[in-house]
Amino acid sequence: MPVPKTEFDDVRSFDLYEPEDVLDDDMLYTIPELARLLQGLPVDAELSDFNESVFIDWAIPWMIYNQDDLVFAEPDDDEVVGLYGLAET
Known part of the structure; x- marks a missing residue:
């Protein structure tokens, strides 16, 4: 059920990080x-x-959304589906 915004003291903007702001090269x-x-x-x-x-x-x-900025590799460990990181720019 929808809830009126007025019921909340803290309603924030929706910000997404850029990949380079979060991931180590x-x-x-x-x-x-x-x-x-x-x-x-x-x-x-x-x-x-x-x-x-x-x-x-x-x-x-x-x-x-950020797929053009990311790369992936298949790990040797069968328990891990994939590993992801920054594409080289």
């Missing part, structure tokens, strides 16, 4: 790590399953 990250970075958290921050899921839901569209 020389590193590749998993999607959960990217999701944490986009929230201003360390890549190894402990999150509940719910929070991690929500953060990942935000990270994937961000990755698609």
Whole structure:
């Protein structure tokens, strides 16, 4: 059900980070790590399953939107789907 904005003291603008503002040029990250970075958290921050899921839901569209600025590699570890980082500019 929609909620009136007036019920909240803190309604903020919706800002998305540029990839180079979040990612290290020389590193590749998993999607959960990217999701944490986009929230201003360390890549190894402990999150509940719910929070991690929500953060990942935000990270994937961000990755698609910024696809021209990103690269990926397939890791040797079968437990990791992919690693993502900045494209060389």
